[in-house]
Amino acid sequence: MRIPCPYCGSRDASEFSYSGDATLTRPAPDSTDAMFDYVYLRDNPVGVHQEHWYHTAGCHAWVKVTRNVSTHEVIDAVLAHDEAES
Amino acid sequence: MLDLALISAFAELRSMGDGRGVIARERRGIAIATVMARKGRGAALAAAVKEQFDINLPLGPHGSGSDATSFLGTGPGRWLVTHDAGRPRFVDSLAQQLDGLASVVDQSDSVGLLRLSGPALLDVLAKGVAVDLSATAFPAGSVAVTQIAHMGVTLWKVDETATIHIAAARSMAGSFLHWLEASAAVTGLVVDA
Structure with a gap:
């Protein structure tokens, strides 16, 4: 599988570290139950999903990838940093 | 009294095999720094x-x-700066020139630089680099931060002939040379003095 890094271009997935579901929002730290769910309870979605990948062996940017987890088709990839600022 | 000797990162670079498929030269005495823009100070x-x-x-x-x-350019808001004009204490003065705008870290002794050329260069690099380095996809001036045999490298194309400069961590220099020698031996690796 290749991931189109917005900075570097198309790169092999082995250059990236997978960092999970990009649709979640970190809960307030005082909410123990919500934090437990956020850290430990994972959904197992089918089809199009959004994930964070870190370009460990490349530009060291966090990339938000929209990917079909059933077919491995990568639909979109944006810098998480840019999206957070917009 | 302990004698300290200045030994360059790729001092062990040796010719290998027959032919002149890849021509290698270590770029020595280069001032190298990483520059990272401070938040909101890019412009x-x-x-x-x-x-x-x-x-x-x-x-x-x-x-x-x-x-x-x-x-x-090595990443969003990150650059590798090389200086080969012999200005003394270049990285110190760079840090002063960019004070408040960027974080400057001296990498001169932590990174080794090789200048590679030769008719078989791209074929040899293809054994280790999972990036298209052809003229259409990677024209002169292009930079890639990637890995060769699991070793992190920064490589950039200087001209289309093709000449490529590679920066690798000094601590990986021995392993990197092993990869280069093994990969280039079939076409011949020549050290350009």
């Missing part, structure tokens, strides 16, 4: 680099400048 940093060095700071994976002083 001011670009203006300072333009004013101080007359270099357009690249916003993508490209290099600007010349072998004398170059800024290589």
Whole structure:
């Protein structure tokens, strides 16, 4: 599988570290139950999903990838940093 | 009294095999630094680099400048700067010139630099680099931060002939040379003195 890094271009997935579901929002730290769910309870979605990948062996940017987890088709990839600022 | 000797990162570079498929030379005595823009100071940093060095700071994976002083884009808001014009304490003065705009870290002794050329260069690099280095996909001036045999490298194309400069961590120099010698032996690896 290749991931189109917005900075570097198309790169092999082995250059990236997978960092999970990009649709979640970190809960307030005082909410123990919500934090437990956020850290430990994972959904197992089918089809199009959004994930964070870190370009460990490349530009060291966090990339938000929209990917079909059933077919491995990568639909979109944006810098998480840019999206957070917009 | 302990005697300290200055030994360059790729001092063990040796010719290998028959032929002149790959021609290698270590770039020695280069001042190297990483530059990372401070938050929200990207535009001011670009203006300072333009004013101080007359270099357009690249916003993508490209290099600007010349072998004398170059800024290589290695990530969003990050650059590798090389200086080959012998200005003493270049990295110290760079840090002062960019004070408040960027974090400057001296990498001169932690990174080894090789200049590679030769008719078989791209075929040999293809054994280790999972990036298309052909002229259409990777024209002169392009920069790639990637890995060769699990070793992190920054490589950039200087001209289309093709000449490629590679930066690798000094601590990986021995392993990197092992990969290069093994990969280039079939076409011949020549050290250009």
